[in-house]
Amino acid sequence: MAAVNLGSTGADAAGTTPRGRKPAPAASAPCAAGALVPGATPAAQGGAEHVTEPVAYDAILLAGFGGPEGQDDVIPFLRNVTSGRGIPDERLEEVAHHYRHFDGISPINEQNRVLKAALEAELASRGIDLPVLWGNRNWDPYLNDALDEAKSAGHTKLIAIATSAYSSYSSCRQYREDFADALEDTQLGDVIQIDKVRQFFDHPGFVTPFIDGVRDGIAGLVAANPDLNPATDIEVLFATHSIPSTDAAKSGPADRGFGEGGAYAAQHRAVAEVVMRDAGATDVPWQLVYQSRSGPPSMPWLEPDINDAIAELPAAGRKAIVIVPLGFVSDHMEVLWDLDNEALETAGEHGLDAVRVPTPGTHPAYVAGLVDLVLERVNGTPVADRPAVTELGPWYDVCRPGCCENVRLGFRPALAGIAP
Secondary structure, X not given: OOOOXXXXXXXXXXXXXXXXXXXXXXXXXXXXXXXXXXXXXXXXXXXXXXXXXXOOXXXXXXXXXXXXXXXXXXXHHHHHHOOOOOOOHHHHHHHHHHHHOOOOEOOHHHHHHHHHHHHHHHHHHOOOOOOEEEEEOOOOOEHHHHHHHHHHHOOOEEEEEEOOOOOOHHHHHHHHHHHHHHXXXXXXXXXXXXXXXXXXXXXXXXXXXXXXXXXXXXXXXXHHOOOOOXXXXXXXXXXXXXXXXXXXXXXXXXXXXXXXXXXXXXXXXXXXXXXXXXXXXXXXXXXXXXXXXXXXXXXXXXXXXXXXXXXXXXXXXXXEEEEEOOOOOOOOHHHHHHHHHHHHHXXXXXXXXXXXXXXXXXXXXXXXXXXXXXXXXXXXXXXXXXXXXXXXXXXXXOEOOOOOOOOOOOOOOOOOEOOO
């Protein structure tokens, strides 16, 4: 069962609102006359795929998922995550034991504190005067708190970094919806404008840590067992969060024709190919696998599940695996529980040596890359000068109409994209 992927937004079953959040707005966020993109800076309001007009942003908004920081926080946090779905506390407790195993503390908040400090240090080292505000979707500090902080400091033009690299409802559009909710909640839509950096799945700053990890992971397995032949004995498993197949099919612009799995699966496959190539491991078998699915068995989700894939490897002659958490930016609960606990246990049960490589975390290349993404929008960098390691990018600054629809809920007001 997934650690947190149990729901989306809205009012909870009791008709009340999760702590720190207000009901979702019925109308879209404020939009200047003639603008296609709600709540955006003038440079982005026209809806261009890539904004090449410089913007004098006065703060960075680091947007996180949020997580509990004690046993008493666990169930209220999970109510926030699943609000609108009427999931009883008894069911939530089935997931809560993952957090309770770690004393009720998700590592994600501390990781974002450390990332915030690393971003501030990187900005200072370059002489860039941009404060970093931090707000979460599901726990303290909330996005509303970050916007109130911005107002108090006189910041009116924010450039947002969501701590998620790929395109899908839960990894992109839901953040954009929550930005719209926060502007409505705080009644700051006439004061604050929010743009968002492009999805950075194929930015070299995000990809470099995985290249290092795969290279080191294979080398470590061979060092521990010199008889291993990487080309026949080792398989690399690129792991990411599973999502409903219907949502995956809606990820990314429909006119790009990504096929089964949509942009979400296509982006992961493209990055995995680059990682294997640049790690010097093109002769090593690999596959894209999924983890942390939830929801009823009758609902199709992206497959194969990582544990099912691991179970089949001995029959293919594999003796060892390298697990790459390609879909994740830091070692949060899905990594610590679903990979470091369940997947490694499955590997042991099937006699496979296994190593899990690090997430980007605060790797210098990743931190520098996030600052570079901000500077793309500050400077209005031409598309040709924007780095992207796959042919799919550089991704859009302004999400396209209909991108990443939530099939179950439909479209809600969202920032940083053209309304459907």
